[in-house]
Every structure is written in C-alpha cells, then in structure tokens.
Amino acid sequence: MKRFYFLVVTIFMVTLSFGQTDVFINEIHYDNNGAVSNEGVEIAGPSGTDLNGWTIEFYNGNNSMVYETIILSGIIPIEENSRGTLWFLQEGIQDGPDGIALIDGLGNVIQFLSYEGIFTAADGTANGMLSTDIGVSEDNSVLVGESIQLTGTGTYYNDFSWASAATATEGLKNNSQTFSTAPAIISNNYLVSDLDYEVGSGPSIEGVFVVSGANLTADISINAPSNFEISETSGGFFSASVTLLKGAGTTISPTTIYVRLKSGLSIGSYNQNVICSSADAVSKSSLLSGIVSPNVGSIIITEIMQDPNAVGDAAGEYFEVYNTTASDIDMQGWVISEVGLESHTIASSVIVPANGYAVFARDADTLLNGGFTVDYQFTGFSLANTNDEIILTSGATEIDRVVYSDILGYPLIAGKSMELSLGAYDSVANNAGSNWGVATTTYGDGDFGTPGAENIFTLSVVKNQIKDFVMYPNPVSNGVLFMTSNNNTNKQVEIYALTGQQVFSKKLLTQEHLNVSKLNKGIYLIRIEEEGKVATRKLVVN
Structure with missing residues (x-):
C-alpha cells in the first residue's frame, strides 16, 4: 500500500559497510490479498539486546527518499540458544521497489535491504548507500497472515536465506529457522x-x-x-x-x-x-x-545590541565576544542559552582570534541586519529588550554569563548597544551593570555600536581612594615609575592594556620603584591597591 510521507532524518554517524551482524531484520510483511493487515518488521539478535534508540527507516525506491521512520524499543527475549526476536507493527509499508534500513543507537546503518529491486538512497541515514535486494517479495496473492522471512540454521544474518511468503511468526523465530549456539x-x-x-x-x-x-x-x-x-x-x-x-x-x-x-x-x-x-x-x-x-573567562561577552532601532529585533540583534587569551579559540559545539528555554548549539567553526572579537547575530545579511558583519548567525535564541541573560557554555563548563536589566544598572537604550568598559574585560566585571555604557559610534544604517571592534566606552580611569597618592613621571620614558602616598606601605600593582588584558603584576615593597621597561610603547590602565584602598590611573609609556 503506497503512502507518501517524507521525513529527513539526520544522524551523525554512518557506516558504509555492514559486515557480520548478529542483530538483523528477520521478517517483513507489507502486502497481501484484500485489505493489507499486520504490516511490520521483525528484528532478531542476542537475547538481552536493548533496542531502545534503534530506528528503522522506510525508503521509497521510486525517489530514493525516506517516507517513514519508527523508533524501536524493547529488549530481545530468549527464544533459543540465547537468541530471540521482537516484532514492530508498522501500517502503511509501501510496495516495492522499496527499502528498509536498520540503524543502531549510534546512528550506524546495520542493514539497508530492499525488495522488488535495488536503488541508492538519496536521503536519510543510508544516504548514498546501495540497497541489497532480498530476492523475495509480496503481492496481492499473499494470504492474510503470511510474511516473507529468513530460514535456515545459524547465528548471524549471512547464515540465513530469505524465503517466499509463509505463515507469519511475528515475535517468534521463523518457520524452518534454528538459532545456533554462538558466543555473544x-x-x-x-x-x-x-x-x-x-x-x-x-x-x-x-x-x-x-x-x-x-x-x-x-x-x-x-x-x-x-x-x-x-x-x-x-x-x-x-x-x-x-x-x-x-x-x-x-x-x-x-x-x-x-x-x-x-x-x-x-x-x-x-x-x-x-x-x-x-x-x-x-x-x-x-x-x-x-x-x-577553555578556562572560565577565556571568552567574555563585551557588547550587546538587544533593541536595534534602524531594523527590527529579528534582524538587528547581536552580541559580541572577546578572547582574553593568547591563543585562538574555536567555539564550535558551544551552547548559547538563557535561564529559560531558549538555546542554540553553535553548529560550525567560529574561530575567535587571540585577543580578538567575534560577532553573533540573529541575521548575517548586512542588507537586512542594519549593516554590520557577522561571524555566526544563530537561531532559537533572542535578546529581550529589558531583561535577559546570555550564557556561554562549553561542555559542562560555563565560560561566561551576563544578566542584564535596567534594574541592575545596565544602560538599555533603543538603537544603542551596550558596551563593556575596556577596563572591565573579565568574566566577573562584565556581569555588573556599572561596567557597561552606551555606544557612541554609529554603524551601517545609523544604530550605535562597534560590533567586531574595540569598544569606545571606558570608565573613568581615575580613582583616588589612596590618600595623597602620587605616581610619576607620567608619561614615563626611562622605564622607571615612582609612587608615593600618605602611608607609603606595600602596594599591589597591576597594569592592563586597553583591551583589558593584564600585562603586568607586582607587589611593591615600601618606597620601591616600578620597572616598566619591558612594556611596549602605548597607553595602559594601572591599578594600585594599598591597605584595601584602590587608585587607578592612565599610564603612558614612551
């Protein structure tokens, strides 16, 4: 009986040769005189074999496409010599030339059999495989209650032969079939x-x-x-x-x-x-x-456009990540999610360069998304305008999380992305609303943001909790930097590049000078802590 259902089934592993198998298709019924009844497929194998997760795909030989898939279940019982069978009822199995593929729990094609002809599958798990014709078939001369089945003595599929229709033995070993004793x-x-x-x-x-x-x-x-x-x-x-x-x-x-x-x-x-x-x-x-x-914080979220103005949300939403390490990181297989139901697994390679950026967006078309370049387009995940989360997970490790809300102090303005301060480039600081600011640079169709580029927003670099703190000379040209304060006690000094990467750390003893001769010329942020008080400055190295 012909029924035309088309189902594309994608399973990640396929084997191209069947070899000797002790789990196999043992009996088939698809046609008889009058109204067809009790159509189905029987599987034989070692008793105790759990077929949960196995599948059978039915192929239309005329177009080589899958028209139906059934998910198997049950444990093969003992019938003879530690072997047995399970019958799976499936109404609507088509007349030939058609095929049946048996697929194990890992997605391996165990068998790809056909009746009334051979063909190459153009779909499903057996895509590209040539079927093996079993050599027997059914038509409207087959009596109700009959089936085609394997006969003979043995243990493995190749030990048996297909026989013309005979009395069906659904869920039992077949007529003229003996299961031999064999290791399993x-x-x-x-x-x-x-x-x-x-x-x-x-x-x-x-x-x-x-x-x-x-x-x-x-x-x-x-x-x-x-x-x-x-x-x-x-x-x-x-x-x-x-x-x-x-x-x-x-x-x-x-x-x-x-x-x-x-x-x-x-x-x-x-x-x-x-x-x-x-x-x-x-x-x-x-x-x-x-x-x-990678370690927690190796990739951090540095920019979020949750409410574009030039285009709709579905086209213009994006977020940006930054690689805080000195090595490239591939985010393929990572999961983008929220606390709720939305999530997306990154399906292709996304290389975030060392100390570089990547942009993830709902639409990669620059003509539609507001005019910015996208490294990866995701689906099944969106950014709420007023409060939401972005969670990045690799395997069992949560690499970074940002929970944004106006209540938490995040600057939520339509048409303007939120940018993380250059001085807060780590996985702790980027989850505090006080470290985010509003983008001031336009892109594309007129919204504000710097997707894929260094953020413009920087928190004030001057903090004066340390009484009478003085740092000199600044700019520094000879590699020696001096610091004094009212207490003049030991100080912990950390120096950051404007990208947020820490480039220097040292504990200074009382009145000890700081040697920065190994720093490249440029502008840095310097953080000094003394007795629990903090001072920050911009440092220029000539």
Missing part, C-alpha cells in the same frame, strides 16, 4: 557522553556502560581509545584495558565498566569508540564523548 557480547550503552572538564582540571567525571556475555569460549577484552581510560571500580585504578573473565563457564554476568576522559588533554572535543571483543563473537562498541573546555 551484550553492551547496550551505545553512547557515554558528558565526560567533560575545564582544561587543566582533568580527569572528567566517570561515566558507565554495562557489558555481559553468553555462550562464550573466551574472556571479554575491553579496550579504551587513546584519550579515555576504564576501570571495573568507581574511583579505582583506571587503565587502557579491562579483561572480564568467564572462568569455567560460558557466561559473564552484567558488569559495570567505569570510564573517564584522561587528564592533561588539550582544549577540544573527543569522540572515540571503546571496543568489547571475545573470540568468535561480534565485537560491540560504545561511543565515548567528552569535551575539554
């Missing part, structure tokens, strides 16, 4: 994720997966990929491999394996498979996924 590994945790940590603070928290075995002739060897490590004990000794001993029997009971992302790794995303293997058994794998995030 069961591992149902297809993905172990969120094994994250902030760079320099590893290893990650522990994740787990469970492994068991039946009809084994040898132990199960579990080998971790290069960037992960495993253990049979939480908090115990972690290593590159674990061996589960079968002893004198043929069975290994379900065993929890603990896994974590190794310490000492560089910033980046890590996705690798852990492999479970045993002699004569089909190896099973779980995808391990972790992120080593």
Whole structure:
C-alpha cells in the first residue's frame, strides 16, 4: 500500500559497510490479498539486546527518499540458544521497489535491504548507500497472515536465506529457522557522553556502560581509545584495558565498566569508540564523548545590541565576544542559552582570534541586519529588550554569563548597544551593570555600536581612594615609575592594556620603584591597591 510521507532524518554517524551482524531484520510483511493487515518488521539478535534508540527507516525506491521512520524499543527475549526476536507493527509499508534500513543507537546503518529491486538512497541515514535486494517479495496473492522471512540454521544474518511468503511468526523465530549456539557480547550503552572538564582540571567525571556475555569460549577484552581510560571500580585504578573473565563457564554476568576522559588533554572535543571483543563473537562498541573546555573567562561577552532601532529585533540583534587569551579559540559545539528555554548549539567553526572579537547575530545579511558583519548567525535564541541573560557554555563548563536589566544598572537604550568598559574585560566585571555604557559610534544604517571592534566606552580611569597618592613621571620614558602616598606601605600593582588584558603584576615593597621597561610603547590602565584602598590611573609609556 503506497503512502507518501517524507521525513529527513539526520544522524551523525554512518557506516558504509555492514559486515557480520548478529542483530538483523528477520521478517517483513507489507502486502497481501484484500485489505493489507499486520504490516511490520521483525528484528532478531542476542537475547538481552536493548533496542531502545534503534530506528528503522522506510525508503521509497521510486525517489530514493525516506517516507517513514519508527523508533524501536524493547529488549530481545530468549527464544533459543540465547537468541530471540521482537516484532514492530508498522501500517502503511509501501510496495516495492522499496527499502528498509536498520540503524543502531549510534546512528550506524546495520542493514539497508530492499525488495522488488535495488536503488541508492538519496536521503536519510543510508544516504548514498546501495540497497541489497532480498530476492523475495509480496503481492496481492499473499494470504492474510503470511510474511516473507529468513530460514535456515545459524547465528548471524549471512547464515540465513530469505524465503517466499509463509505463515507469519511475528515475535517468534521463523518457520524452518534454528538459532545456533554462538558466543555473544551484550553492551547496550551505545553512547557515554558528558565526560567533560575545564582544561587543566582533568580527569572528567566517570561515566558507565554495562557489558555481559553468553555462550562464550573466551574472556571479554575491553579496550579504551587513546584519550579515555576504564576501570571495573568507581574511583579505582583506571587503565587502557579491562579483561572480564568467564572462568569455567560460558557466561559473564552484567558488569559495570567505569570510564573517564584522561587528564592533561588539550582544549577540544573527543569522540572515540571503546571496543568489547571475545573470540568468535561480534565485537560491540560504545561511543565515548567528552569535551575539554577553555578556562572560565577565556571568552567574555563585551557588547550587546538587544533593541536595534534602524531594523527590527529579528534582524538587528547581536552580541559580541572577546578572547582574553593568547591563543585562538574555536567555539564550535558551544551552547548559547538563557535561564529559560531558549538555546542554540553553535553548529560550525567560529574561530575567535587571540585577543580578538567575534560577532553573533540573529541575521548575517548586512542588507537586512542594519549593516554590520557577522561571524555566526544563530537561531532559537533572542535578546529581550529589558531583561535577559546570555550564557556561554562549553561542555559542562560555563565560560561566561551576563544578566542584564535596567534594574541592575545596565544602560538599555533603543538603537544603542551596550558596551563593556575596556577596563572591565573579565568574566566577573562584565556581569555588573556599572561596567557597561552606551555606544557612541554609529554603524551601517545609523544604530550605535562597534560590533567586531574595540569598544569606545571606558570608565573613568581615575580613582583616588589612596590618600595623597602620587605616581610619576607620567608619561614615563626611562622605564622607571615612582609612587608615593600618605602611608607609603606595600602596594599591589597591576597594569592592563586597553583591551583589558593584564600585562603586568607586582607587589611593591615600601618606597620601591616600578620597572616598566619591558612594556611596549602605548597607553595602559594601572591599578594600585594599598591597605584595601584602590587608585587607578592612565599610564603612558614612551
């Protein structure tokens, strides 16, 4: 029965060859005389296999597109020699030439079978794959209550042969089918994720997966990929491999394996498979996924346009970030979110250069957004005019957060962005409304802001909490700077570039002079703290 539904399914991992599989399509029914009934697909495999997260995609052979997808569930029961079947009812399976793809919990195409002809999928998880014709089919001569099914003796798909329609055996082994005794590994945790940590603070928290075995002739060897490590004990000794001993029997009971992302790794995303293997058994794998995030405050929010005036909000909203480190940072995979429901995962590479800027906006078209250049266009996230949050997260690490509101002292004016003061370029100071000011430079169609460029707004650099504080000479030409005050006690001195990067820090003893000869010529902000009191100045180095 032909039904035309089109569904694009995107899954991140595809395998291009099927190899030997112990989980497979075992029975199909899609046509019979009269009104078609009980259409569906049966899956066979080792008992205990959890099909939650597996899917079946149905393909129309005439256009090679997916027309229906079903999400599987349930655990394969024991029917014979630690093997069994599960039946999945699906009304409306089309006549051929059509195809069926079986996809595991990681998005791997396990099988791509077809009936009444072959074709190459142009859609779905099997996109680009050539189907394998099973060689039998159904038509309106098939009796109600019959199906096409695998027959023979064996354990794996290739051990059996497809037979013409016979009495259906939904949820049971087929007519003339015998499941042989064969080793099997069961591992149902297809993905172990969120094994994250902030760079320099590893290893990650522990994740787990469970492994068991039946009809084994040898132990199960579990080998971790290069960037992960495993253990049979939480908090115990972690290593590159674990061996589960079968002893004198043929069975290994379900065993929890603990896994974590190794310490000492560089910033980046890590996705690798852990492999479970045993002699004569089909190896099973779980995808391990972790992120080593940059340090908190490595990327900070420095400008927000929440209420454009020249164009509408959907076109003109943006925010700007700044890289406070000396290395480029790629924000791909980071999440932009708020306290509420809105969020967006950055889907492509966004390189924020060392001590440089990147602009994120709702619309990247300069003809529509008010006339500014965008590094990344996001969806599913917007900026409220009066109060909202921007939260940047890498893996489990919150890198920066700004919560803005007029009640909190943020300067919310239509058509003018909020700019972070050049002297407040860190992830603590940028979450205080007093450190933000109104943009005074126009761009594009007339709104005010400096998207992608250094902010113009700077707080007053003069603060005089230290009594009778004097700093001289300023400008300084010979690299020696002197400071005096009423108390003349020890002082903590910090010097910042106008970008906000700290370039110098020293504790001065009483009446000690400051050597700034290694600073490049330019203008700096200098902060002096003495006995809990603070003085700030602009410093010119010639």
